[in-house]
Amino acid sequence: MMSRVAHGIASSKRLRLLMHGLSAKSGHNNRFFVKFWARSSSSPPTLAKANPARNVFEVEHFPLVSIANEKVLNYEVGSAERKSLEDELLNVLNNVERVPILIDGEVYSGGREANQVIPFNWKQPIARYEQAHRVLIEMAAEKTARAQETWDKTKLCKRMGIWNRAADLIAGKYRFKIIAATMIGQGKTVRQAELDVADLVDFMRINPIFLRDLANYEPLNDQPEVCRNQMRLRGLTGFVAAISPFNYTSLAANLAFTPALMGNTVLWKPSDSSILSNWFVYQAMQEAGLPSGVVNFVPAAATDFATVITQHSKLAGINFTGTASVLKVLWQQVAQNINVFHNYPRLVGDCGGKNFHFVHASADPAAVVACTIRGAFEYAGQKCTSCSMLYVPESLWKTQIKESLLKITKTLFVSDATFCDCFYSAVIDKNAFKRIQMYLKYINDNPTCEVLIGGTCCKKQGYYVDPTIVQITDLNDRICKDELLAPILCVHVYPDAEVMQTMEKVARVNHGLIGSIFANDTEFIKEASDTFKLNVGNLNINDKCTGCTVGKQPLGGGHITGTNDKIGSPHTLAELDTQSAIK
Known part of the structure; x- marks a missing residue:
């Protein structure tokens, strides 16, 4: 929920806008549009000397909403959820899902085929997929970067709507499908898989609420009759590479889709050992209305993926969870190529440690x-x-x-x-x-x-x-x-x-x-x-x-365990965007 300080700043600002006669009107989806005029002058302006040239900006503000975590199901004998899960477990066990490389809505062939197998029965595959080669990863990175400018123009309220629909789909239609894939593909018990998917629903529902808090922040405006100060959120220029782990379906989705919520486009390399559950989450996001090309699904060998993205000039950031040794390698590769990039890439990483x-x-x-x-x-x-x-x-x-x-x-x-x-x-x-x-x-x-x-x-x-x-x-x-x-x-x-x-x-x-x-x-x-x-x-x-x-309990460690950006809090979202200050 928005802090009292942020709420006070946003509320008092809107009150002053009304008092000084600026236009404020309610819009769709319970958001507010505030139109303001930026004035320019070489000396402190007055109302009489105000520059008649007016730049009108549209800024979204949002009311406070409550936060509630997803209910965890118990799967009692004879319950409806238990029967639904049993059906999905049989579906996963009796079929080998074909998982594609998907870039800008199109399916590509990587040339190298691999299987995801069951950890407790390694002779049985449950998914077949191809790994992208370096040329294909390069092309995917370029397409992902090109899509960013268009996606960044999408209004915050529309993005939030997609995430809320995705949360409903994952909590309902896709819940047991994802849990079954997590249990069988990643070796989790029903309790552990249920907790994982509940966290996934929470990420989809709560991160948009954290985005509201960030969007509602306004700098000090103590002379609104002569000057307006405003912060505008925007995505990072280029593409964000998401490299996700096997052990949490929820963290994998959070790594890939939270940067997209903030206006970024994402090149997602899922773990080879969680391909199936990650693909089902991707399908839920597609059904929720996420446009093609915003998040591209690119299974690949770890070394190929890391080599290509850390040499690409349009790399804007890396969102990573895994081991400290891999994070160090990524950091070294970025440092070695620092003169190649158009930006200083944001590196967000969490590792386990001791x-x-x-x-x-x-x-x-x-x-x-x-x-x-x-x-x-x-x-x-x-x-x-x-x-x-x-x-x-x-x-x-x-x-x-x-x-x-x-x-x-x-x-x-x-x-x-x-x-x-x-x-x-x-x-x-x-x-x-x-x-x-x-x-x-x-x-x-x-x-x-x-x-x-x-x-x-x-x-x-x-x-x-x-x-x-x-x-x-x-x-x-x-x-x-x-x-x-x-x-x-x-x-x-x-x-x-x-x-x-x-x-x-x-x-x-x-x-x-x-x-x-x-x-x-x-x-x-x-x-x-x-x-x-x-x-x-x-x-x-x-x-x-x-x-x-x-x-x-926002999660993140310092020292060699990560950059401590606190997953599950507004702090992570702030790391994944950049801001414009407007006067």
């Missing part, structure tokens, strides 16, 4: 265990916010946490994602499996590591990794610093008397999107909040480090 739970002696052990198991093992630890490190005081570890943590972890059911009692399923693909297998071997060979449970994996049918808990003594070890994206939880037990030294060490070695503090000691919570102020972008108190909700 998220952690830090436990104080005053914490509730039961809450620590429950939150840590969910934070570490839901979606096989593949969330960008998954808990990878647990810091526990000696006074709680052996007596109140260790036994419960291991006992519950042992009961977790790892299987086919479509089974209702499945806690998590296979990891996303063979590359992820090989990387995790390498880490498990490293852990098993490491004298500073003790495997308490798990430590095994199997790819006979699916890419399965057992839930693994490792106790580690050396905080300088790479396993305490690397982003694992795996169902591996590392535990470090510290002496109670060294809590402050341990926190300071964590602040130096763990850079994550989110850190969580578990304590009932108010003074400690204050101290820990100050200590972890810089190494994480989000800090949770007595809650797991996963589960951010759009509009409630």
Whole structure:
């Protein structure tokens, strides 16, 4: 919702306009048009000496609207939503969808064919697609850049209307289709996929509300009878490249379509491992009325795509979520070609980092265990916010946490994602499996590591990794610093008397999107909040480090975990546009 300050500025400005006789009339879709005249003079103007030449600008203002998150469905036995989802699961399983390269409304052939397979049954494909070659990516970038000027002229209210229709379509007609593709194609349980699509609906509904706030902002106008100051939003000149991850259908769509909401045109490279769900979202946007060419759907090899876009003179920005190593490569490529670009490209990037739970002696052990198991093992630890490190005081570890943590972890059911009692399923693909297998071997060979449970994996049918808990003594070890994206939880037990030294060490070695503090000691919570102020972008108190909700907990980390533009807030939208100041 609009802040009180922004609301006050916008409201008082409209009141002054009416008082001074400027024209204000209500328009369609509950917006207001304000027409004003920009006056030019070499000296402070007066009404009598006002320049008769008048430039009329049309500016959209919007009333306040409330924000509400999408309702999450429970899929009870016998419910209508459960039956609808079962039907869509069968459709996805029994068909191999042909997913095109779509540029400016036309289908193109990339020449290199690939399949998206089921993570928990890698022999079965669910989608067949082609990867664009470099010449085709170059052509797509050029077409995307050319479309920007026309799309940027589209009124904000019309763009908002498209996004609101898309939200309704995704919440209704497309909901179970997208959830089924997310469950089967990305290995998410029904609960995780439902939460993902609810977030997607929230992005589509709430980002236009954030845009209203930005549009309603006006600079100070303390002499409206002689001077008008105005800010006008516009898209970035050129094209924005969106590079999306496999683990969230909602984040993938947000990366591609939020820049378009702000007046940009987008070249979208979806992840090879989430092609199907991303394509269904794209179809929903098409049905909602998004014009052809505003967002172009271009599956491609990561290196080909990155090479072409970072050498293209009309690159206006990159919107990215993935690993820190890839973000660094993109940043380096942009820097190397800085003299090529017509703009300074905007780089917006979020990575996972090393998220952690830090436990104080005053914490509730039961809450620590429950939150840590969910934070570490839901979606096989593949969330960008998954808990990878647990810091526990000696006074709680052996007596109140260790036994419960291991006992519950042992009961977790790892299987086919479509089974209702499945806690998590296979990891996303063979590359992820090989990387995790390498880490498990490293852990098993490491004298500073003790495997308490798990430590095994199997790819006979699916890419399965057992839930693994490792106790580690050396905080300088790479396993305490690397982003694992795996169902591996590392535990470090510290002496109670060294809590402050341990926190300071964590602040130096763990850079994550989110850190969580578990304590009932108010003074400690204050101290820990100050200590972890810089190494994480989000800090949770007595809650797991996963589960951010759009509009409630804006997400983004600093340091090597990203540019901290806070997805799910107006700040991200402001990064994806540019402004004109008019006097």
